[in-house]
Every structure is written in C-alpha cells, then in structure tokens.
Amino acid sequence: MSTVVVTAPPTDISALPASKRRRPPTGRTVAISLAAYLVAIIFVLPYAGMIITALRPPAELQERGYVPRRWDWSNFTSIWKTGFGANLRVSLEIAGGATLLVLLVALPAAYYTARRKFRGRMLFLLLVLATQMFQPAAMLVGIQRQFVSYDLPSPTFSLILVNAGFNLAFAVWILNAYFSSIPSELEEAAMVDGTSRLGALSRITLPLALPGIVTALIFTFIGAWNEFIVALTLTNQPKEFPLTVAINNYVGQYSVDWGHLFAGSVIATIPVIILFAVIEGKVVGGLTAGSIK
Amino acid sequence: MSETVARTRTEEIGPRRRRPARRLSYPRRAARALSPLLWIGPAIALIGVVVLWPVYVMFKTSFQRFTANGFNLGAAGWRNFTDLFDEPDLKSILVRTVVWVVVVVGVTMTISLGLAELFNQRFPGRRAARWALIAPWAASVLMTAFIFRWALDPQYGVINVFLHDVGVLKSFGSNQADWLGRPDSAFVWMMVVAIFVSLPFSTYALLAGLQTIPSELYEAARVDGASPWRTYRSITLPLLRPSFLVALLINVINVFNSFPIIWAMTRGGPGYETATSTVFMFQLKQAFIGESAAMSVLNFGLVIVVVLVFLKVTRWKDQVT
Numbered sequence: 001m002s003t004v005v006v007t008a009p010p011t012d013i014s015a016l017p018a019s020k021r022r023r024p025p026t027g028r029t030v031a032i033s034l035a036a037y038l039v040a041i042i043f044v045l046p047y048a049g050m051i052i053t054a055l056r057p058p059a060e061l062q063e064r065g066y067v068p069r070r071w072d073w074s075n076f077t078s079i080w081k082t083g084f085g086a087n088l089r090v091s092l093e094i095a096g097g098a099t100l101l102v103l104l105v106a107l108p109a110a111y112y113t114a115r116r117k118f119r120g121r122m123l124f125l126l127l128v129l130a131t132q133m134f135q136p137a138a139m140l141v142g143i144q145r146q147f148v149s150y151d152l153p154s155p156t157f158s159l160i161l162v163n164a165g166f167n168l169a170f171a172v173w174i175l176n177a178y179f180s181s182i183p184s185e186l187e188e189a190a191m192v193d194g195t196s197r198l199g200a201l202s203r204i205t206l207p208l209a210l211p212g213i214v215t216a217l218i219f220t221f222i223g224a225w226n227e228f229i230v231a232l233t234l235t236n237q238p239k240e241f242p243l244t245v246a247i248n249n250y251v252g253q254y255s256v257d258w259g260h261l262f263a264g265s266v267i268a269t270i271p272v273i274i275l276f277a278v279i280e281g282k283v284v285g286g287l288t289a290g291s292i293k
Numbered sequence: 294m295s296e297t298v299a300r301t302r303t304e305e306i307g308p309r310r311r312r313p314a315r316r317l318s319y320p321r322r323a324a325r326a327l328s329p330l331l332w333i334g335p336a337i338a339l340i341g342v343v344v345l346w347p348v349y350v351m352f353k354t355s356f357q358r359f360t361a362n363g364f365n366l367g368a369a370g371w372r373n374f375t376d377l378f379d380e381p382d383l384k385s386i387l388v389r390t391v392v393w394v395v396v397v398v399g400v401t402m403t404i405s406l407g408l409a410e411l412f413n414q415r416f417p418g419r420r421a422a423r424w425a426l427i428a429p430w431a432a433s434v435l436m437t438a439f440i441f442r443w444a445l446d447p448q449y450g451v452i453n454v455f456l457h458d459v460g461v462l463k464s465f466g467s468n469q470a471d472w473l474g475r476p477d478s479a480f481v482w483m484m485v486v487a488i489f490v491s492l493p494f495s496t497y498a499l500l501a502g503l504q505t506i507p508s509e510l511y512e513a514a515r516v517d518g519a520s521p522w523r524t525y526r527s528i529t530l531p532l533l534r535p536s537f538l539v540a541l542l543i544n545v546i547n548v549f550n551s552f553p554i555i556w557a558m559t560r561g562g563p564g565y566e567t568a569t570s571t572v573f574m575f576q577l578k579q580a581f582i583g584e585s586a587a588m589s590v591l592n593f594g595l596v597i598v599v600v601l602v603f604l605k606v607t608r609w610k611d612q613v614t
Contacts, residue, residue, distance in 0.1 A: 025417075033416040039408065040425035043493075046440045047428050049451060053443060064454045064465075105335040112332035124333055131344045133600055135550040137571050138593050139344075141578060141586040142351030148363075165343025168336060226433035229552045229575070244435050248557070251439075258443055265436040272431045 047269075054262035061258060075263035084264055086239045087246035090156055091268070094231075094242055095224040097160035102171045102220045105164070107213070110175030111201070115184060125176075132169040136162060136230045144233050155235045159242070162234075163224035171216040178212030179205065218275045225272060243268040348593070355586035363582055373587040382565040382573075389480070390549070390569040397484050398544045401491040405540070408492065409499035410529075430493035438557035441486050447471040476566035479559050483567065486554050491547070495540045502536025503529070538607050542600070549596060570595075 025033075053061075057072035113121055136143060147158045182205055190200040206213070228244040235241050241249065247268065250261040330337075358369040377383065412423055429437055444452040447470040456462035462470055473479045506529065514524045552571050555561055561568030561576055568576060570592050577585035 029416055032411065032414045033418065036411055036414075036416060036419070036422045039411065040422040043428050043489075044425045046437060046444070046489075047432060049444060050436070050440050062449055064449055064457075066451060066454065101339070105339050108332040109336035112329060116329070118329045120329070124337070127337070127340060131340050133546060133596070134344055134348075135546060137550040137552050138596055139347045139351050139589060140574065141354055141582065141589045142347030142349070143343075144578070145354050145582075146347050146350045161339075161343050165339050168339055172336060222431070226435075228433065228435050233578075244433055244553075247439070248435060251557075256443075261439060262443075265432070265439065269432045269436065272433075276427055276431045 050262045050265055053258055054266050056259065058259050075259040076267070079260050079263050079267070082260060083238055084246060084260075084267075087241050087243050088267070090240060091225060091242040091244075093156050094159045094163060094227075095221045097156075098163035098167065098224040099217050099221045101160060101164035102168055103213070103217060106168055106171040106175055106216065110172045111179050111205070113172075114176050114179035128169045128172045131166070132173070134166070136166055136227075140229060140233055143230060147234060155231075155240045158234050159224075159227075159231055162230050163227055164220070167220040167223045171220055174216045174219075175209065175212055178209045182208045215279050218279050222272050222275060225268075351586055351589050351593070354583065355590045357583055357586075359582040361580045369583055373583040376581075376584050377587045377591070382568075386565060386568055386570055386573050389567075390571075393480075393484065393487070393551075393569050394545060394549050397487045397491065397548045398541065400484075401488050401495050401544060401548075402537070402541055404488070405492060405495035405499050406537075408496040409503055410525075412496065413500060413503045426493050426496060428493075429490045430497075433553070434490050434551075435553040435557050437490055438483075438486055438554045441482065442473065442558045445472045445482060447474070473559055474563075476563065480567050483554050483558050486558070487548060487551060490554070491544055495544060498536050498540040498543075499533060502533045505536075506532045542603055545599060545603070546596060549592075549599075 052067055054075050055071050055073065056068040057070055057074070060068050060070070060072075063069075109124075112118075113125060143162060147162075150158075152158050152161075186204050186208075187197075187200040190204050191197060195203065226244065227242075228248070231242050231245050232248065235245055238246070238249070243264065247261055247264045250257040250264065355373050356369055356371075358366040358372065360366060408426070412419065412426065416422075441452075444450045447453065448466050450470075452472075453462055453465060453470045457465065464470070468475070472482055510528050510532075511524065514528055519527070549569075550571055551569070552575065555567060555569060555572045556575070559567045561572040565573060565576065570588065574585050574588040574592060577588055
C-alpha cells in the first residue's frame with residue numbers, strides 16, 4: 001500500500017449539481033470557515049511582517065507603526081552591493097548540485113530495490129531508513145573534522161556532498177514507493193515488443209514515475225537551500241556563504257541590519273514557494289510515502 | 294499491494310531463470326553477484342562517506358586532545374567526557390533539552406490533531422487556507438526565527454507595539470519588554486517558534502492519515518447512532534495511529550536537533566542559559582573541539598536510545614507490516 005496520497009478532495013464543490021451548489025451555508029460551515037481562515041492568517045502573518053519590514057524605509061525602522069508611512073524598495077536594490085548576488089549563486093550551486101547528485105544516485109538504487117530481489121536488499125533499505133534518523137546537527141563535529149582533513153576544492157563542493165548524503169534517504173524511499181506502484185508487466189510488455197530493458201525503463205517507467213521523481217528532487221532542493229548549521233560550520237569567506245549564512249551575517253555584534261536581513265529572506269523564500277507550488281498536492285503523500293506502507 | 298504482486302512473480306519466475314546460471318564460469322558468476330552493486334553502490338558510497346564516516350570521526354575526535362584552534366595533540370582517553378560531565382551547566386542544559394523536546398513535540402502534536410481535523414472539513418477556500426499552512430514549512434526556520442526576534446525587539450518590535458496598544462506592556466525598552474533578554478521568557482518564546490514551524494509538517498502528515506480512513510466506517514458509526522466524540526475516539530484515533538507515530542518520531546528527532554531557532558534568537562545565551570544540548574555542542578565547538586565531540590557522542594547516543602525505545606514501545610514492526 002505504498003501509493004502516494006494526493007491531498008485534493010475526491011469530490012469538488014464544482015462537481016456537484018447546480019441545485020446543491022447554491023445551498024445557503026449552515027452555521028457549522030461558517031464556524032469552520034472562520035476558524036480555518038483565522039488559523040491561515042496566523043500562519044501567514046509573520047511572513048507578512050517580513051515583507052513589510054523589508055519594504056520599510058531605513059529611517060522608519062525606529063518607528064512603532066504597524067505599516068510604514070512610505071513603501072521603499074531600496075533594501076532590495078542596495079542588498080546586491082553587500083555581495084548578496086554571490087551568496088545567491090552559491091546557494092543555487094549547492095542546492096542544484098545536491099539535487100543532481102541525489103538524482104544520479106537515488107534513481108538507480110530505488111529502481112533496483114523496487115524491481116529485483118537480491119541478497120542484502122533488506123539490509124540496504126534498513127541502512128537507508130537508519131540514515132533518515134540521522135541529522136547533520138548531531139554529527140557536526142565529525143563532518144567538520146572529516147571535510148577539513150579531506151582538503152576538498154571548495155566548501156560549496158563539500159556542502160553539495162553533505163546535502164546530497166542527508167537527503168538521499170528520503171529520495172530513495174519515495175522513489176522506491178513510486179517504482180513499486182508501477183506494475184513491472186508494463187516494462188515486460190514493452191520488452192516483448194522488442195524494446196531493450198533500458199528503452200523500457202526510459203520510455204515507460206520513468207515517465208510514469210515522473211511525479212515522484214519531481215517531488216523527491218524538489219524536497220532535496222528545498223532541504224539543501226534552507227540548510228544552515230553545516231554551511232555555517234564549513235564556510236569561512238563571505239563569498240563562500242550560501243543565503244542562510246549570509247542572512248545570519250546581517251546580525252552584527254551590536255546592531256542588526258534588519259532591512260537587508262528581511263529583503264534577503266524574501267528573495268531567498270521566493271524560489272521555495274514556486275517549487276512548493278509545483279508539487280502542491282503531493283506534499284503530504286510525498287512525505288509519508290516511504291514510512292506508512 | 295503492487296509490491297507483493299511483483300514479489301510473488303519474481304519468486305515464480307526466479308528459479309527457472311536462475312538454473313542455467315549454475316553452468317556459468319566463475320567470472321560471470323562473480324559479475325552477476327556484484328551486479329546489484331552497480332545500481333546501489335553509488336548510494337552506499339554516498340551514505341558511507343557523508344553519513345557514516347563522520348560518525349566514526351566524531352567518536353575518534355571525542356577521544357583526542359586539541360588546541361583551541363583545532364590542532365590535534367593526540368590521545369586524550371576519557372578526558373573530554375570527564376571534562377564534559379564536570380561542566381557546571383551540563384545538568385541544567387540536559388534538563389532544558391528534555392523540556393524543549395517534550396513541550397514542543399507534545400504541544401505540536403496536540404494542536405496538529407485539531408488542525409488536521411479542521412482542514413479536513415469541507416469549506417469554501419479550503420485550498421487557499423491549506424496553502425497558508427505551508428508557509429512556515431517553505432520558509433527557512435532561520436528566517437522565521439529572525440522574524441520573531443525582530444518582532445520581540447524591546448523598543449520597536451511589533452509584538453511589543455501590539456502588547457502596548459492593548460495595555461499589557463507598560464513601557465517600551467523596559468525589562469518587561471525585553472522578552473529575549475530574560476532566559477525564562479526567551480525560552481518560552483523560542484518554544485512557541487519551534488511549535489509554529491513544526492505544525493505544518495505534523496498537520497499535513499495527519500491530514501494524509503485522515504484521508505486514508507474509509508468513509509464507510511463513519512457512515513456505519515452514524516447509522517449506529519454514535520456521538521461525534523465517540524466516533525473520533527473509536528474510529529479516527531486508532532486508524533490515525535500509524536501517521537501519528539511517524540509524525541511524532543520525525544518531530545522528536547527534528548526538535549532535538551533543532552539549532553537555528555535558538556541560534557537566531559539568543560545564541561544560547563546569556564551564558565548557556567537558553568541552550569539545548571545541540572546548541573551547547575556548537576558553543577563548545579568554537580574552542581573545545583574534543584569536549585564538543587564528546588557532547589555530540591552523548592547527543593547521538595540519546596537520539597538512538599530514544600528511537601529504539603520508541604520503536605519498542607510502539608511495537609513498530611506490527612504497525613509497518
């Protein structure tokens with residue numbers, strides 16, 4: 001039962017006959033709606049605060065109005081003079097590199113474990129499951145000493161490896177669930193018709209598993225994009241910092257550059273929101289696919 | 294389901310196909326035995342290098358002596374561990390860590406049960422409302438923590454402005470307004486942030502669980518005249534157990550290892566007074582690498598013990614299979 005649950009409700013309001021659609025809402029529906037909207041507002045409020053503060057003119061930061069008297073985009077233009085462009089590029093390299101590496105490594109492993117029985121299969125899946133319990137924060141000293149002693153070309157390279165390694169488990173589990181849910185008969189039929197195994201894989205199975213692949217990759221990308229503690233430990237130069245470390249650096253010893261901190265946060269959050277939009281509906285199933293079987 | 298189908302199929306076909314393999318030459322047989330490695334080898338290598346090897350390095354480091362700037366002075370025996378246990382703050386840090394995990398996870402799971410139920414109801418605009426719920430999950434935890442740090446600024450923070458407007462706060466810049474300056478109130482606020490960022494995942498995991506419960510069961514309960522509370526207790530809660538346990542375990546691990554919230558809001562200070570053991574490990578790392586490694590080993594051991602106890606208590610195997 002490793003199918004991926006889609007959150008969309010089975011029946012949509014618009015699918016109902018028109019006579020049922022225009023019923024006046026009951027008191028219960030109104031109460032539920034109001035409660036849900038209230039919760040939704042509470043969840044968005046802090047991020048509205050982030051945007052409002054980013055748009056506050058620097059001179060108005062020391063005022064107590066809820067919204068600024070004048071909207072000001074200067075934080076979004078002047079932030080690029082603080083080296084933020086380089087940080088953005090580093091984050092793209094790390095998250096992109098880690099995602100690519102996870103794709104190359106997780107795809108064959110997940111496919112093989114879903115299709116073939118072999119000695120050590122359970123052992124391998126247990127190993128993967130165990131790493132899902134590990135977090136980089138718990139073994140930070142080990143990671144730091146190991147990667148310092150390896151003398152790798154750049155912190156970006158090390159961070160690609162670390163992020164790929166710690167996101168691999170989830171990708172293997174969700175892809176394994178997806179491949180298992182695709183009947184192998186489909187591949188066999190294609191092979192009977194004269195396609196090679198690789199041809200069947202690329203023309204039948206991969207397209208069918210695409211939603212799962214995209215979900216796994218996006219979760220890897222977001223995880224690497226938002227990673228903080230290892231990046232904080234392995235980077236030294238400002239131009240090596242990914243976004244999270246750069247944003248943390250707007251906090252000085254005695255004062256905080258809130259305008260740039262929040263402008264940077266807004267810029268850093270936009271790609272994540274776009275990516276979440278892509279996998280909307282699979283968010284839930286994606287996360288639990290491997291664990292609830 | 295389909296996996297079991299695939300399994301029985303390979304079992305049927307397997308022996309027939311494998312028979313000629315016996316006549317293969319030794320190199321061919323070796324190649325066949327090693328072929329799984331071609332597919333799963335890269336994954337094993339990556340996990341080995343990035344996840345397992347650091348664990349070994351961490352254990353090794355915890356038995357070595359270092360200068361403050363990281364120069365290795367050789368074996369230290371159990372020195373790092375005795376130093377760690379001699380830290381006067383260690384006991385309060387461990388107690389604080391337990392409070393942190395129990396309160397944050399406990400409150401998160403309780404609220405999530407309610408939120409999942411709420412967002413599982415049908416109402417206009419449900420899709421947009423569910424979207425809003427994702428926000429703290431999509432934004433980085435670090436940035437969310439900074440938002441709260443700014444909002445709690447004793448002079449200009451918007452939470453203080455609000456509290457002043459409703460009359461709770463007497464004056465700006467006062468001791469009362471300095472929420473993050475006092476260890477107790479700082480820790481409470483950080484737990485609030487931790488709960489806030491943990492809610493989306495837990496709620497969504499429970500929502501997925503709710504959707505796997507067949508609606509016929511509710512139909513039957515309604516026909517039998519069961520009250521809503523009775524239905525919830527006898528149908529929803531027991532069937533929600535697998536998703537609840539998964540969300541609980543993942544939360545415990547995440548919250549225990551949580552670093553950015555405390556780092557962004559207080560850096561564990563004043564002193565170590567708002568540090569959990571993960572933050573303490575990071576603070577030690579700046580100057581005492583060996584002792585920090587010892588703290589890591591302790592943390593690592595704690596996580597493993599908690600996970601094993603959890604698996605034992607919940608009889609995980611019966612749940613998953």
